[in-house]
Amino acid sequence: MDRRSFLKISAVGSTTAALDACGKPEHHLIRFIPEEDLIPGVAVWKPGVCTQCRAGCGIRVRVMQGEAEVTRKSKPGLISMGLAKKIEGNPEHPVNHGKLCAWGQAGLQVTYNPDRIRFPLKRSGQRGSGEYQAISWDDAIAELASHLPVAGSSGSPSPVAFLTQPLRDHRGALIEKFLAALGAPPAIHFEFFEQTVLRRANELSFGHRQLPSFDLANTNYVISFGADFLGTWNSPVSQNHSYGEMRQGRTEQRGKFVQVEPHMSQTGANADEWVYAKPGTEGWLALGLAHVMISERLRPAQAAGNAGALIEGWSEGLPDYTPEKVERITGVESGRIQRLARGSAAHSPAVAVIGGAPLAHTNGFSNALAVNALNALLGSVEKPGGIFFTPRPPMPSLSTSRNSASVRTLCEGILKGSPAVETLLVFNANPVFASPPAWRVQEALAKVPFIASFGSFVDETSVLSDLILPDHSYLESWVDNIPESGTTEAVVSLASPAMLPLHHTRPMPDVLLDVAHRLGGDMARAVPWKTYAGVLQAAFEELRSHPGSVTAKTDDDFWTAVQTKGGWWSNEAKGSPAMRELNRPPSPTKIVEPAFDGAASEYPFFFLPYASQQFSDGTHANLPWMQEMPDVISTAMWGTWVEINPQTASRLRIQKGDLIEVASQHGKLQAPALLTPGIAPDAVAMPVGQGHEQYGRYASHRGANPLKILAPQTEPETGALAWAATRVKITRLGKKGELILYAGSEREWPSQFQHR
Amino acid sequence: MKRQWGMVIDLDRCTGCEACVVACHAENNLATVGRDGAARGRTMHWMRVERYWEGEFPEVRLRFQPVLCQQCGDAPCESVCPVYATYHNPEGLNAQVYNRCIGTRYCGNACPYNARVFNFFNPVWDKPLDLQLNPDVSVRSVGIMEKCTFCIQRIKQVEIRSQESKQPIADGEIQPACVQSCPANAMVFGDLDDPKSKVSQLARSNRATRLLREVGAQPNVIYLRSVS
Numbered sequence: 007m008d009r010r011s012f013l014k015i016s017a018v019g020s021t022t023a024a025l026d027a028c029g030k031p032e033h034h035l036i037r038f039i040p041e042e043d044l045i046p047g048v049a050v051w052k053p054g055v056c057t058q059c060r061a062g063c064g065i066r067v068r069v070m071q072g073e074a075e076v077t078r079k080s081k082p083g084l085i086s087m088g089l090a091k092k093i094e095g096n097p098e099h100p101v102n103h104g105k106l107c108a109w110g111q112a113g114l115q116v117t118y119n120p121d122r123i124r125f126p127l128k129r130s131g132q133r134g135s136g137e138y139q140a141i142s143w144d145d146a147i148a149e150l151a152s153h154l155p156v157a158g159s160s161g162s163p164s165p166v167a168f169l170t171q172p173l174r175d176h177r178g179a180l181i182e183k184f185l186a187a188l189g190a191p192p193a194i195h196f197e198f199f200e201q202t203v204l205r206r207a208n209e210l211s212f213g214h215r216q217l218p219s220f221d222l223a224n225t226n227y228v229i230s231f232g233a234d235f236l237g238t239w240n241s242p243v244s245q246n247h248s249y250g251e252m253r254q255g256r257t258e259q260r261g262k263f264v265q266v267e268p269h270m271s272q273t274g275a276n277a278d279e280w281v282y283a284k285p286g287t288e289g290w291l292a293l294g295l296a297h298v299m300i301s302e303r304l305r306p307a308q309a310a311g312n313a314g315a316l317i318e319g320w321s322e323g324l325p326d327y328t329p330e331k332v333e334r335i336t337g338v339e340s341g342r343i344q345r346l347a348r349g350s351a352a353h354s355p356a357v358a359v360i361g362g363a364p365l366a367h368t369n370g371f372s373n374a375l376a377v378n379a380l381n382a383l384l385g386s387v388e389k390p391g392g393i394f395f396t397p398r399p400p401m402p403s404l405s406t407s408r409n410s411a412s413v414r415t416l417c418e419g420i421l422k423g424s425p426a427v428e429t430l431l432v433f434n435a436n437p438v439f440a441s442p443p444a445w446r447v448q449e450a451l452a453k454v455p456f457i458a459s460f461g462s463f464v465d466e467t468s469v470l471s472d473l474i475l476p477d478h479s480y481l482e483s484w485v486d487n488i489p490e491s492g493t494t495e496a497v498v499s500l501a502s503p504a505m506l507p508l509h510h511t512r513p514m515p516d517v518l519l520d521v522a523h524r525l526g527g528d529m530a531r532a533v534p535w536k537t538y539a540g541v542l543q544a545a546f547e548e549l550r551s552h553p554g555s556v557t558a559k560t561d562d563d564f565w566t567a568v569q570t571k572g573g574w575w576s577n578e579a580k581g582s583p584a585m586r587e588l589n590r591p592p593s594p595t596k597i598v599e600p601a602f603d604g605a606a607s608e609y610p611f612f613f614l615p616y617a618s619q620q621f622s623d624g625t626h627a628n629l630p631w632m633q634e635m636p637d638v639i640s641t642a643m644w645g646t647w648v649e650i651n652p653q654t655a656s657r658l659r660i661q662k663g664d665l666i667e668v669a670s671q672h673g674k675l676q677a678p679a680l681l682t683p684g685i686a687p688d689a690v691a692m693p694v695g696q697g698h699e700q701y702g703r704y705a706s707h708r709g710a711n712p713l714k715i716l717a718p719q720t721e722p723e724t725g726a727l728a729w730a731a732t733r734v735k736i737t738r739l740g741k742k743g744e745l746i747l748y749a750g751s752e753r754e755w756p757s758q759f760q761h762r
Numbered sequence: 763m764k765r766q767w768g769m770v771i772d773l774d775r776c777t778g779c780e781a782c783v784v785a786c787h788a789e790n791n792l793a794t795v796g797r798d799g800a801a802r803g804r805t806m807h808w809m810r811v812e813r814y815w816e817g818e819f820p821e822v823r824l825r826f827q828p829v830l831c832q833q834c835g836d837a838p839c840e841s842v843c844p845v846y847a848t849y850h851n852p853e854g855l856n857a858q859v860y861n862r863c864i865g866t867r868y869c870g871n872a873c874p875y876n877a878r879v880f881n882f883f884n885p886v887w888d889k890p891l892d893l894q895l896n897p898d899v900s901v902r903s904v905g906i907m908e909k910c911t912f913c914i915q916r917i918k919q920v921e922i923r924s925q926e927s928k929q930p931i932a933d934g935e936i937q938p939a940c941v942q943s944c945p946a947n948a949m950v951f952g953d954l955d956d957p958k959s960k961v962s963q964l965a966r967s968n969r970a971t972r973l974l975r976e977v978g979a980q981p982n983v984i985y986l987r988s989v990s
């Protein structure tokens with residue numbers, strides 16, 4: 007008898023024993039024989055990869071023996087197993103240097119979330135009702151396979167669409183192989199705070215279609231246009247880490263930091279100088295600074311180095327961007343523009359950053375090009391203290407070349423009936439929650455005959471599916487990740503599962519492989535691996551011959567060593583790959599006017615949704631630790647609020663906590679007012695992330711979702727949603743809303759903490 | 763060997779990211795109290811990030827200040843406890859013996875830093891969130907006061923290991939959960955009695971100050987003032 011069948015028998019045997027033992031229902035559970043050797047009380051640290059955002063920080067998971075209720079072979083029972091007890095940063099990892107952000111810390115609550123889907127489900131009620139019945143994995147996979155028609159012989163593509171969160175790992179590559187073998191179009195990547203505009207601008211300016219990394223530790227002056235780089239944007243832990251060094255890591259130099267934004271963010275709160283520019287005018291300000299630098303000869307043109315082409319034609323001195331003209335457009339005083347320009351030129355190396363709202367206007371692309379060119383003028387491109395691009399690791403298995411559609415065009419297509427979508431696969435993407443109403447996502451999905459989803463939770467999108475194939479959590483899975491930014495080394499993070507799965511779940515890539523093998527023929531040949539671990543092992547063999555953080559004589563040794571380390575990084579060749587030669591980088595001397603939805607007479611306020619420190623785009627709203635972590639600026643917990651300038655509030659006789667209706671041309675919502683000096687009198691701001699209708703017990707029916715009143719404005723170069731381009735009106739509703747604040751008074755900072 | 767554990771928090775590095783706040787919840791089995799509890803002011807944070815506005819729009823700025831138990835040398839909470847549940851341990855920690863506590867909450871009233879929280883209810887973890895609990899830290903029940911311990915379980919673990927191996931504790935070897943997570947490296951923990959430790963060097967900085975110095979509680983948490 008082998009060990010497995012012995013386990014089965016003893017598990018059955020102990021049921022009866024347990025039943026007799028005690029009257030309480032939880033004691034009726036089977037006790038399974040442990041599947042691991044564990045010493046009680048002794049902690050083991052296992053390397054892992056954080057997947058709470060796209061930054062790809064390396065983690066270590068503290069695993070200790072404990073008792074857990076689990077599902078094994080579809081049966082619930084008790085087992086003694088290794089349980090993740092704490093997540094810390096991996097000190098060796100080049101992105102996060104042993105550190106983590108709040109989302110990374112809250113990762114345990116993803117795995118142990120009571121609302122996780124525990125076994126495969128097949129819809130039993132009406133679509134969207136959330137009524138499901140449990141089915142076996144065999145049946146689930148057979149069901150999925152029966153809904154995956156391959157491309158027709160006439161050349162018509164397979165009517166299968168795959169909608170996923172952006173993936174920078176081999177799961178993404180596997181999905182592409184799978185879809186290509188089916189003859190289906192490439193996967194559609196969706197996240198609300200997408201970075202297409204900046205990637206496209208960086209591609210044109212610098213030859214890198216990716217997010218930038220900043221060498222803040224060696225910077226003497228940072229001017230950031232709207233980027234929440236210490237909070238929610240790009241690679242927050244790496245940016246916080248180098249920011250700390252910039253401020254106090256050097257004895258003789260303390261870097262200065264200026265933030266330009268329409269509404270004070272957590273990042274802006276740390277600025278030495280906080281500058282308000284009218285929403286959508288950031289590009290003018292960047293060129294206004296450039297004008298002063300050129301006319302006062304503060305920066306030699308040759309300082310731009312390889313980026314010189316970006317500022318070609320600037321020798322005439324950008325006559326349209328004199329401080330006076332820029333003041334009229336941006337609202338930033340001309341004297342201040344001169345001072346900022348002189349300051350940044352005097353404190354070399356200086357670097358400019360752009361992110362967030364300035365990119366989310368209809369002119370976001372030209373704002374980005376202007377800031378990129380400012381970096382060229384500052385001489386910061388690929389120079390110490392400047393802007394860099396993380397090289398890609400030498401892993402050919404990752405290359406994908408197909409261009410994919412957007413959720414918006416997918417939905418338009420479905421509503422028009424062409425191209426036909428018979429089957430939609432969804433993985434951790436929630437466009438029903440995170441899209442403007444005019445995209446009609448829910449209506450479009452309702453038309454798709456068969457939807458299957460792989461996520462761990464029922465959310466507004468996955469509740470529309472006919473079949474749910476729940477994934478393992480990231481602590482239970484093989485995880486790999488290629489950071490797009492946050493380091494100047496090429497990195498591939500890797501982790502084997504830190505713990506066994508709690509529930510009867512299966513990793514999404516393993517399900518794809520199972521399905522492909524069930525379909526057989528070309529499908530099976532296209533993805534010959536049995537498991538995702540096999541995919542990764544084969545991929546890592548490509549790396550062994552390259553010099554890096556791990557060296558080993560054999561592939562097997564290499565494979566073990568990268569797992570122990572938490573990945574592979576090229577500790578030689580620091581710095582980004584040379585800028586690609588560009589034919590004609592667009593000369594950003596013409597900023598386009600931003601367009602807003604709604605006439606200023608009827609909709610007098612700019613509406614500024616922003617990524618929440620607690621929930622990002624809403625993904626973390628189901629974690630009680632994040633709900634109860636006070637938003638650091640408002641100190642609000644368990645809710646949403648509308649930020650209003652106190653002057654505006656007194657004019658409209660609005661008091662703190664009053665329930666406000668915020669209405670655009672596309673919808674309205676209600677939320678309590680929060681009076682805050684960090685916002686302009688003609689704007690209102692709201693954090694994104696609450697207002698879920700379907701996202702488990704902690705998130706559902708809490709607060710309001712600002713995305714549901716957004717206009718479908720787009721940035722024309724990329725087609726990206728211009729989410730900062732809606733105007734609204736506000737009305738006091740005459741009753742109080744629910745505003746739970748951690749702090750009472752707002753102004754009591756003891757002046758002794760000011761160092762003069 | 764006599765030690766005085768202490769912490770330096772550099773307000774010029776702190777960015778208000780609150781990784782420390784969540785790290786503390788995860789390490790120390792802090793309960794979440796949910797919407798209703800939070801509305802009644804019953805959240806259980808041992809570590810909080812205070813924020814203060816200055817000025818009016820557009821000349822406005824914000825200050826962040828992480829606040830935890832200041833582990834006072836002359837702690838106002840210690841002298842008021844009728845049952846010696848809160849006491850001074852030999853390494854200068856302001857320690858709390860949970861099973862002595864009878865819930866008078868005198869200590870909470872006496873604390874000038876508002877560092878102490880009270881269990882108004884037995885904590886609940888919706889299953890299987892109970893699996894996140896750290897077995898090295900006891901779960902407190904209704905009627906008990908609690909507060910930041912400087913992650914005493916981590917201190918003890920390293921001390922025991924050092925005793926066993928007869929290796930001295932290296933500076934920086936002990937990191938409370940907040941310190942370990944802080945992405946901006948704003949917090950440093952160590953022995954203030956060791957003049958060579960990083961924490962005592964920073965504590966001698968000309969930016970060093972203490973919270974509510976005038977109260978005279980002799981905190982062992984030292985703040986470095988922010989520069990601008």
Ligand code: SF4
Nearest residue numbers: 056058059063107110
């Ligand atoms: S920045 Fe935070 S959420 Fe993102 S990968 Fe790093 S620890 Fe995780």
Ligand code: SF4
Nearest residue numbers: 776777779780782944
């Ligand atoms: S983790 Fe560090 S930077 Fe973040 S709020 Fe806490 S002390 Fe400040």
